[in-house]
Amino acid sequence: MNAAEVIVYEHVNFGGKSFDATSDQPGAGDNLNDKISSIKVKSGTWRFYEYINYGGRYWDLGPGEYSSVESAGIPDNSISSFRQI
Numbered sequence: 001m002n003a004a005e006v007i008v009y010e011h012v013n014f015g016g017k018s019f020d021a022t023s024d025q026p027g028a029g030d031n032l033n034d035k036i037s038s039i040k041v042k043s044g045t046w047r048f049y050e051y052i053n054y055g056g057r058y059w060d061l062g063p064g065e066y067s068s069v070e071s072a073g074i075p076d077n078s079i080s081s082f083r084q085i
C-alpha cells in the first residue's frame with residue numbers, strides 16, 4: 001500500500017489542536033473525537049466516519065485542503081474514526 005497521510009484539526013482553517021495520521025484511526029486519534037473541523041489530506045483517499053470503529057455515516061476525501069469539513073459536506077464536530085481506503 002502506498003504511503004498515505006492526513007492531518008485533522010480541531011478548528012476551521014486548520015486551527016487548534018492537530019493530529020497527523022499515517023495509519024488507520026478507529027478512535028479519531030489524540031482526543032479529537034467529535035472535534036474535527038478542518039482536514040488536510042496530504043495523500044491517499046480517506047474515509048471519515050460518524051462513529052468510532054468505522055461506524056455510521058461516512059464521507060470520502062481525496063488529496064486537498066478542506067478549510068471546513070462542512071464545506072466538504074461533513075457535519076462539523078462529527079468525525080469519530082477514519083481510515084485509508
Ligand SMILES: [Ca+2]
Nearest residue numbers: 050078079080
Ligand atoms: Ca461522531
